[in-house]
Amino acid sequence: MSGWLYDMEVKGESGNSYTFHVYSKDTQFRHIGAIYIFVRLTSKDGNISTKALYIGETEDLYNRIEEHEKWECVLKHGCTHICTMREEDRKKRLAIETDLRHKYDTYCNNQ
Numbered sequence: 001m002s003g004w005l006y007d008m009e010v011k012g013e014s015g016n017s018y019t020f021h022v023y024s025k026d027t028q029f030r031h032i033g034a035i036y037i038f039v040r041l042t043s044k045d046g047n048i049s050t051k052a053l054y055i056g057e058t059e060d061l062y063n064r065i066e067e068h069e070k071w072e073c074v075l076k077h078g079c080t081h082i083c084t085m086r087e088e089d090r091k092k093r094l095a096i097e098t099d100l101r102h103k104y105d106t107y108c109n110n111q
Helices: 061-066 071-076 090-103
Strands: 004-011 017-024 034-044 047-058 081-086
Touching: 004 081, 017 034, 034 061, 034 090, 047 061, 047 071, 047 090
Parallel strands: none
Antiparallel strands: 004 017, 017 081, 034 047, 034 081
């Protein structure tokens, strides 16, 4: 896996803070359980701005990203990076995904 840039703290609606690894959008991931966020990062005057475009969870990050049905939507909205947080426990992944989705209004989670 290549493309790791830095870590980013993301807060959920609960106030809990989660550490995500930020990768370039063309990164090929491993077969791991994780929560992931497609994001658009922009930089102006040295300040980085982040917009979450889609928040999800999976038991296999490699296959989920490779075959993602929202890929066109996130690209249309300017996806530049993918943030991931490894979590093998399904119940924990779902709880974290829900916490984040309740806080952030994302373009591509809307169905």
